[in-house]
Structures are given as structure tokens and as C-alpha cells.
Amino acid sequence: MAAAVNAVQLAGSIDALHEARTALAQVEEAEGRKLAALLPPTAVAEAHQKLHAALTFMGSYTRAMDISTPPKADECGYAKPHLPLAKDNVNMTIRSRRDEFTKLATSGYQVGSFIPAAAALPPPEQNRRGDNGKVLIQSGPRGGGKLTIKNKRANDVVVSVVTGGDPAAPQAMIYVQASGEAKLTGLSGTYTVYYERGEDWDAHRKSFTRNCTYKKWARSFDKNADWEITFGVPGGNTTPTDVPPF
The missing domain is CATH 1.10.287 (Helix Hairpins)
Known part of the structure; x- marks a missing residue:
């Protein structure tokens, strides 16, 4: 055995x-x-x-x-x-x-030494966070667009500015802590805002590890304006929609 x-x-x-x-x-x-x-x-x-x-x-x-x-x-x-x-x-x-x-x-017979050890216990939960306002990704041509993000929720949020339709390949990505505010500049093109909320930020994967939700802002934003979006304020002028993890 x-x-x-x-x-x-x-x-x-x-x-x-x-x-x-x-x-x-x-x-x-x-x-x-x-x-x-x-x-x-x-x-x-x-x-x-x-x-x-x-x-x-x-x-x-x-x-x-x-x-x-x-x-x-x-x-x-x-x-x-x-x-x-x-x-x-x-x-x-x-x-x-x-x-x-x-x-x-226990009766003296040599049996059972081949039984594999129990699986290791999972590591204790971590609660890592990114730095507020840290730009995680910014690629492609630069423009004059600006986006201010105010996060009034209890969870940190990561905002992705997407111009090509694929949230896995954003033009820009920024980390905004709970009760924090940050600003993206140099945005180009007409873009859509996607975002992820959750707990325990894995900087290598650029994703949270627990209690994640992924959403897409319902409207598009033009490169030629200084836009502002706020999370956690009821009765806003747009309703985000759920999207698969990206």
C-alpha cells in the first residue's frame, strides 16, 4: 500500500x-x-x-x-x-x-503507516490593502480626461477605466480605500468604468481575495471632461450592473 x-x-x-x-x-x-x-x-x-x-x-x-x-x-x-x-x-x-x-x-499489528497526513490547514485570513490613490495600470495614448473617485463605502474599491470593452485590459486602474478619494488623469477616448469591491488585496493578482463584487457603471464618460463618481451614496443618477470577475 x-x-x-x-x-x-x-x-x-x-x-x-x-x-x-x-x-x-x-x-x-x-x-x-x-x-x-x-x-x-x-x-x-x-x-x-x-x-x-x-x-x-x-x-x-x-x-x-x-x-x-x-x-x-x-x-x-x-x-x-x-x-x-x-x-x-x-x-x-x-x-x-x-x-x-x-x-x-493498537492490537500490535503493523498496519496503517501509509495513511497520508491530513491536508494542511488553510493560512489565516489576511486583510491586505493597497495604497489610496495608487495607479495600478495606465497604458495607451494619454488624453485630457480626468476622473475623480470618492469612495464612501466601508470596503476598498478598485476602479478600471475601459476603452476597448475588455475590463481585463483597462486603460487605467486605480485603488481607492474606504472613505477615500483619488483622481485619474490623462484619460483618452470614450470610456466605461468598471470596479471591484472586496477584502484582502492581492497586489500580485491585482484583485481582492474575499467577498468580491464586480460591477460596471451604466453610463459612458467622455475624454474631454472632468468627471466625478461617488460610491456609497444612495439615489445616484446611475445604477451599476453586475459583471463576471475580470
């Missing part, structure tokens, strides 16, 4: 994990058949029978485990890495029967 379980941990791709998972299921089923053919000592007869049942269950469960479907992105557009999560799904089929192995181990 130990070699088959270790092969799962060493798999370097989903295809390799498929092969290792199938081999593990075959070993689990083979070891179950070996136990079924043995007459156990009376003192461990019940534990023996439960271990046989556990191996049989593990074999079928390991084969049936879906490891091909990638994890879905969360509300902030982030999906956990596929391979580590798929490996731990396979490992769970073994850990779920830890008690059956432990009963024999």
Missing part, C-alpha cells in the same frame, strides 16, 4: 495521477482479497472484517473519485490549483477509513 500511496503524492500531472489512482485502487482491492482469504485470530476478528470492508470500499471509491474536473473559480475569480486538490481528494478516500487501520495497529 505504501508504494501505491506514495505514487499518488509524486504524480506530476492529472494524467499521471489518473494512472497512480488506478494502481492504488488495484492494490486496495488486491489487499482486500488477501484479507478475505485469511482466518484471523479471534481477538481481532471483528477488526479484521472491518478492515476488509474498508479496503473494498476504498478500492471502489478511489476508482470513482472525480479528479478530472478543475475546481470552479470562487467569487473573486480564483480557482484553487487543480493537481494538489485532486491528490487530496484521493488521499481522503484513505484517511476516511483511518479508524479501521488504527484498531489493528
Whole structure:
């Protein structure tokens, strides 16, 4: 069992994990058949029978485990890495029967050392923030457009100025803290404002990691004016619409 379980941990791709998972299921089923053919000592007869049942269950469960479907992105557009999560799904089929192995181990039998360790606990939540008014992106031709952003909400916001229709490729992006104010200058073309609200700013991904919402301002803005938008004031002159993570 130990070699088959270790092969799962060493798999370097989903295809390799498929092969290792199938081999593990075959070993689990083979070891179950070996136990079924043995007459156990009376003192461990019940534990023996439960271990046989556990191996049989593990074999079928390991084969049936879906490891091909990638994890879905969360509300902030982030999906956990596929391979580590798929490996731990396979490992769970073994850990779920830890008690059956432990009963024999406490009776003096050498069994269960191959059980993979529990998955590491997730890191504690962080509450990172960007600097108020920090321009995260500014690209393309410069113009005379100006945009003042006032954020009266309790959450920080990141505003994206989009001229090409794709919020993933903005002309400019700026961070505005809760109760803060900032200004973008040098804007060109007719543009639309997209924005993201959330908690814990990941500067590398340029996105929040928790409680994200993504919206698009309902109107367009002209490059030749000094515009102002305010978040968190009820009864404004436009209603933002929800959009997918960008």
C-alpha cells in the first residue's frame, strides 16, 4: 500500500495521477482479497472484517473519485490549483477509513503507516490593502480626461477605466480605500468604468481575495471632461450592473 500511496503524492500531472489512482485502487482491492482469504485470530476478528470492508470500499471509491474536473473559480475569480486538490481528494478516500487501520495497529499489528497526513490547514485570513490613490495600470495614448473617485463605502474599491470593452485590459486602474478619494488623469477616448469591491488585496493578482463584487457603471464618460463618481451614496443618477470577475 505504501508504494501505491506514495505514487499518488509524486504524480506530476492529472494524467499521471489518473494512472497512480488506478494502481492504488488495484492494490486496495488486491489487499482486500488477501484479507478475505485469511482466518484471523479471534481477538481481532471483528477488526479484521472491518478492515476488509474498508479496503473494498476504498478500492471502489478511489476508482470513482472525480479528479478530472478543475475546481470552479470562487467569487473573486480564483480557482484553487487543480493537481494538489485532486491528490487530496484521493488521499481522503484513505484517511476516511483511518479508524479501521488504527484498531489493528493498537492490537500490535503493523498496519496503517501509509495513511497520508491530513491536508494542511488553510493560512489565516489576511486583510491586505493597497495604497489610496495608487495607479495600478495606465497604458495607451494619454488624453485630457480626468476622473475623480470618492469612495464612501466601508470596503476598498478598485476602479478600471475601459476603452476597448475588455475590463481585463483597462486603460487605467486605480485603488481607492474606504472613505477615500483619488483622481485619474490623462484619460483618452470614450470610456466605461468598471470596479471591484472586496477584502484582502492581492497586489500580485491585482484583485481582492474575499467577498468580491464586480460591477460596471451604466453610463459612458467622455475624454474631454472632468468627471466625478461617488460610491456609497444612495439615489445616484446611475445604477451599476453586475459583471463576471475580470
